[in-house]
Amino acid sequence: LRFGFPEVVLGEPKTVEQLLGIVATLVERKQTVLVTRLQPDKAEALLAAHPKGEYHAVARIFHLKQGKPKAGRVAVVTAGTSDIPVAEEAVLTAQAMGATVTRVYDVGVAGIHRLLRRREEIQSAHAAVVVAGMEGALASAVGGLVGIPVVAVPTSVGYGANFGGVSALLAMVNSCASNVATMNIDNGFGGGFYAALISRTRGQR
Amino acid sequence: LRFGFPEVVLGEPKTVEQLLGIVATLVERKQTVLVTRLQPDKAEALLAAHPKGEYHAVARIFHLKQGKPKAGRVAVVTAGTSDIPVAEEAVLTAQAMGATVTRVYDVGVAGIHRLLRRREEIQSAHAAVVVAGMEGALASAVGGLVGIPVVAVPTSVGYGANFGGVSALLAMVNSCASNVATMNIDNGFGGGFYAALISRTRGQR
Amino acid sequence: LRFGFPEVVLGEPKTVEQLLGIVATLVERKQTVLVTRLQPDKAEALLAAHPKGEYHAVARIFHLKQGKPKAGRVAVVTAGTSDIPVAEEAVLTAQAMGATVTRVYDVGVAGIHRLLRRREEIQSAHAAVVVAGMEGALASAVGGLVGIPVVAVPTSVGYGANFGGVSALLAMVNSCASNVATMNIDNGFGGGFYAALISRTRGQR
Amino acid sequence: LRFGFPEVVLGEPKTVEQLLGIVATLVERKQTVLVTRLQPDKAEALLAAHPKGEYHAVARIFHLKQGKPKAGRVAVVTAGTSDIPVAEEAVLTAQAMGATVTRVYDVGVAGIHRLLRRREEIQSAHAAVVVAGMEGALASAVGGLVGIPVVAVPTSVGYGANFGGVSALLAMVNSCASNVATMNIDNGFGGGFYAALISRTRGQR
Amino acid sequence: LRFGFPEVVLGEPKTVEQLLGIVATLVERKQTVLVTRLQPDKAEALLAAHPKGEYHAVARIFHLKQGKPKAGRVAVVTAGTSDIPVAEEAVLTAQAMGATVTRVYDVGVAGIHRLLRRREEIQSAHAAVVVAGMEGALASAVGGLVGIPVVAVPTSVGYGANFGGVSALLAMVNSCASNVATMNIDNGFGGGFYAALISRTRGQR
Amino acid sequence: LRFGFPEVVLGEPKTVEQLLGIVATLVERKQTVLVTRLQPDKAEALLAAHPKGEYHAVARIFHLKQGKPKAGRVAVVTAGTSDIPVAEEAVLTAQAMGATVTRVYDVGVAGIHRLLRRREEIQSAHAAVVVAGMEGALASAVGGLVGIPVVAVPTSVGYGANFGGVSALLAMVNSCASNVATMNIDNGFGGGFYAALISRTRGQR
Amino acid sequence: LRFGFPEVVLGEPKTVEQLLGIVATLVERKQTVLVTRLQPDKAEALLAAHPKGEYHAVARIFHLKQGKPKAGRVAVVTAGTSDIPVAEEAVLTAQAMGATVTRVYDVGVAGIHRLLRRREEIQSAHAAVVVAGMEGALASAVGGLVGIPVVAVPTSVGYGANFGGVSALLAMVNSCASNVATMNIDNGFGGGFYAALISRTRGQR
Amino acid sequence: LRFGFPEVVLGEPKTVEQLLGIVATLVERKQTVLVTRLQPDKAEALLAAHPKGEYHAVARIFHLKQGKPKAGRVAVVTAGTSDIPVAEEAVLTAQAMGATVTRVYDVGVAGIHRLLRRREEIQSAHAAVVVAGMEGALASAVGGLVGIPVVAVPTSVGYGANFGGVSALLAMVNSCASNVATMNIDNGFGGGFYAALISRTRGQR
Ligand SMILES: Nc1ncnc2c1ncn2[C@@H]1O[C@H](COP(=O)(O)O)[C@@H](O)[C@H]1O
Ligand SMILES: Nc1ncnc2c1ncn2[C@@H]1O[C@H](COP(=O)(O)O)[C@@H](O)[C@H]1O
Ligand SMILES: Nc1ncnc2c1ncn2[C@@H]1O[C@H](COP(=O)(O)O)[C@@H](O)[C@H]1O
Ligand SMILES: Nc1ncnc2c1ncn2[C@@H]1O[C@H](COP(=O)(O)O)[C@@H](O)[C@H]1O
Ligand SMILES: [Mg+2]
Ligand SMILES: [Mg+2]
Ligand SMILES: [Mg+2]
Ligand SMILES: [Mg+2]
Ligand SMILES: [Mg+2]
């Protein structure tokens, strides 16, 4: 519980039996449960056993709340509509950690004015998650606009020389904005977790 | 002379003797001479033989005008000061082809307002060359702001995971703006040439 | 409408509901609609709702004309028959933007005389799109034959060390012809759009 | 001044004249000056003009304090002695931003007990910078030990299949610890900046 | 029989007919049979023909013992539960070669204390196989804890910038622990074989 | 002497002492000597000891003839002048093996008519070596023009995304002409050797 | 017919209608037909229309003989049984061109004595095709044993860090044997074609 | 001292002062000293302070013996003469650990009979280090000949598509011989250390 939060369970490679066992243990210990990258059919089995849980299909997350964790404010920003599943994974993770989340979606650099109009909303958060595929330029644009830490999540959205997200990953790692740090490709969970962690005030930790 | 312009000479790998020979032949034929990527010591030898020529040290270009080629208006845009040598190679090439060039320098996405202030200058050109290293996000930002063709030139500026310009190249090739086409890394000559070619009106061709 | 043309809609990752909504909005505004990379089943739903639209199965494009955009002449050139779907995406995009398009297909460098016979047709256009996979050599060959801007579109056609189109992409980015600029792998839409944009005369813009 | 801190100047590619000009402007505006990746000979020129400045040779940073920025506590952790120059760049940057920095050096995973002994020192900071080359495993080990955000900085230390730092970068981006975000290879400045930014309390911002 | 052990049969690309033939020949020669990467349906055919054989579904290995090979003690260590199929391939291979195997599973570096508690079990073996995906840090951590040869097996477990196991492979090849040598990605068979070979005493060879 | 020709000596990594020893041995055995990639200073030492030898500075080859090997006709074709050192390495190697060599230089695809004019010269050889850097398109163009085996030698000529010759290597390996096989980057020796080997008639072997 | 042989048809990407058309044309012109990489269902349609044709399922080649082309002797060598489909593609192509082919299969370097026993068979050919995946070492081993040209065909056989055949391709391109030239990954057709071309005597050409 | 042997010191990146300090400490504790990758000028300083030490210029190792470690028999095998510096690093490391070392040099696969003649010498060791660059095929050939563990060390010897040793590294990681494990490029120290570790009998450990 080093984060005042249990280790999150990666659902994708586990069997239903393994998942039922793990979730039962956590529930017994009165801990919050978060299962990520969970396929719909396995989610049904978890919901049947734990009717208080919730499954978010777009984000592919199963969540069973226990207690009330507290964190600060997080903004989740996306370039296009195809990035939304990864962004929602970030949103739900940050919320599960107790953060208040503002969604700022579909503000990619090819239409920079949409982003400029939303600047205040992002700046008023304690940390921003920026989710973008293709050339990943949004992370630098947001980093240059606001004075808070930006957690960049490259996505595999695109085709051809995007190499499954490598183009966006490189753009983010090479960002000329100094307030940008980077997560793995499609790692919405990581982005939401890290931003929520930053957002906690000392009292909250 | 398929462009109404002689083939440009790549100076870097040639010996002084080879270069003197080639330039003499072109001068005899009353053609404009453009030698790119030319080292200073070789430039001196060319200037001694052809006092009417000019050597531009930052752009590393030797230029000897003959006649008056005509083209339209080109904007050359850069992200940072380190990109200027490549940008100047583009500027001088476009000018040698008869284009009128506007420089819009140091308007990288980490300070997006500097770019927005210069929008009109870029839009009023017939084509824009965008020169940027590191994450190369500027090409998408310019592409999204203007309605003219953008020629993107990635530079090797940066370090670490920029992989000598690959990060910027990938960003440009994956640009979500549909008016962006890409040149080789550090190919300022190509960017200036291609933009000037676009800028020519039919009468001029 | 910065190109006198609405943003094109990327159909592949969107749901039918999202697409029906977007198309309805554009139709209301009396704007031309272009949906690219559209799967056949989604196309049927769009055609049912908008009987005046057309779906081009090879190019995977849905098109609904409104008004008469105007552009110049574009040539679309391919190396082999496997490159045709990407080429047709370019053709239809350029036509939708108002360009007159000449198809010059199946003129790969392994039979250079077929290409030489078609030289005039390409040269008389304002810009050429060259679509080629495998070693992508056609872009350089066309670039060397004509005096107009060439927009090179690498395709993923080939196998083994073509790395899904990387071999052709690299060939085009490294082209020794100075009138060649490059698009993303399989980006026929981008090639057609960029060439049509170049082809517009000032009066047309 | 979106961070309550001027943009940092990248010294490496700039001429002495450019640097003297930039520093003079910042001093006039009573702003703190930080020039990174500065070569010793250029540093001498800056010191001659600004005797109150300091040059840190290992970190290659020129620093001229103005006012007293405030931030929280940062720990800087390294795997080996060869990573120290990058780590010192992080230390000095964080200190310049007002952070109190604890150095935890030479605690690589091949001798895990040295790291375990220093756990408390790291945990008591608001954020940790972990600097490591070769296999970059230290970021995951630290991330697994503490409950604070970890900023991972891969270094180019190593040889052969480290590919100039890529092995460490990949290890960090793929970290199984969820509190790890990554910077560019050898970007000590970025690591220190980001950690100091996290460490600021709201009152301090 | 240069290892006192027949060449192992790679089952995946072979037809049932080819496999039945090969196994029949080995059985006739009274040699142990080991078929790796064997699909369940082909396994059934082998079991029908050779009821004394065993098929291990997780490890995908068919094994038919003949005689009693002898080897020493091997420890097989994994980072997470997703690595278990590769680890079991190592376990069964080493056992088939006569080794006594200790499983030390689910001791990844993000929870280093679980690994420390199992140190003695690993150290008392003659060689350890370490199976890990994602950032592959476990190989260095184990290498640093024990004085025996470590055979590192990277797995393709992970996503995004793990590049199908390349991140873990690079981490292992660049390990700062000098007692670590590396196998191909997902090559559990190789890891078990090599460790068992090391574990043989001279008398046993 | 499996080729009726001694093993060729790679000069670059060897010391003068090693080279003097090896050459003396071969001379004693009355065998032809060919030392490739030989630095000028080491060449001087060999020439002093063996005045009958010759050093070709451009090709960096030391050659000492003994007897008269016999082979057929080889054409060596280059794209540009920067490829000549590699081409000359091929020429001298083929000549040393007894081949009659025709040089067809500076016929790159950007000026395809120069190549067409030389077609007969190439076709009349028994094998052609094609030496090209940048996009390496010449190999396919020559392959498509003639009916003889083409040995493609990519060169490292170019910059940026040529990746030290990889772009040309990939173009050649992916050639759509079926009479093209490929050598290592800058391996002029290999190209000349292989073409000369092909050119030998049975009687000559 | 620059090889005295029609262009071979790549069957994979073509429709049945396209193939029936092309084959009918070639048959009319009394030319031999070779369709490679042909799927079984398309083959049936061709066989129904042309009962004199033959389909070789392992090699995936449709062949319809017309006349008697003549070539020399070719050896086709493979490392393992998984390489046989690619090898058979080479065998059938060479035979279709008139060559006499010797198969030397399953002689990989891990059992070098099997290769040594077959040395004479290979040496007596005019050219050898060596087909190998994984580490591709067989090309160098054969190259070192015989004095004839070796055409190396890397295969995608293997897993993990074989990267779909790249490991074998690199091994072959870097071969220390000077009589080795390389084809694309899995390009059995190319290997057989090139070796048969070499094997033709002058009279035969 | 987990190997009954002190941690070895990597000399290259350390200053003379750091090295003198470290060596003095080890000498005081009566431990053997091994400094690898040590530049000649730094070696002189160590020799001056510790006259009993030895510096091996080819292997770039400084060695100061204390006591008599014991290990078994190790064979070190190389492909060519250019691999010798890496091989000598392996030899000296294994000897420093108490192993008896047999050198089997210059037995590359292009002349397989030289290797076959030395088979017994290799087989009689407890472990073999195989050092090879270019295509790295020697590791598989040796692995296939002997029944002992092979430690493969790829070298950066070669040029072009050897990518600084990557071609050899991939060949070794993909070896079809099951008794081959791999070290980092040019890591002769690691190869010697690992082989000596294997060679120790239990009594010796
Ligand atoms: N086939 C295509 N390839 C590349 N870009 C496209 C394609 N179709 C549309 N676009 C661009 O993608 C963006 C549309 O994205 P979206 O808002 O998700 O529909 C616009 O900027 C288009 O110009
Ligand atoms: N060592 C460094 N590494 C990465 N970025 C830096 C470094 N030093 C300064 N920067 C950033 O680079 C930009 C300064 O670029 P310039 O305007 O060329 O001085 C600013 O955005 C800084 O935040
Ligand atoms: N320039 C070269 N490029 C590639 N291989 C070469 C070259 N020169 C010689 N060789 C080959 O390298 C080997 C000679 O290596 P060595 O024994 O070190 O002289 C022989 O197999 C030659 O065929
Ligand atoms: N299996 C194959 N692999 C590589 N190239 C092939 C293959 N089969 C045919 N070709 C070549 O591909 C071209 C035929 O392409 P197409 O005109 O599309 O049939 C010709 O140049 C053939 O030499
Ligand atoms: Mg950054
Ligand atoms: Mg584009
Ligand atoms: Mg170009
Ligand atoms: Mg992470
Ligand atoms: Mg190691």
Ligand SMILES: [Mg+2]
């Ligand atoms: Mg080929």
Ligand SMILES: [Mg+2]
């Ligand atoms: Mg070769």
Ligand SMILES: [Mg+2]
């Ligand atoms: Mg192996």
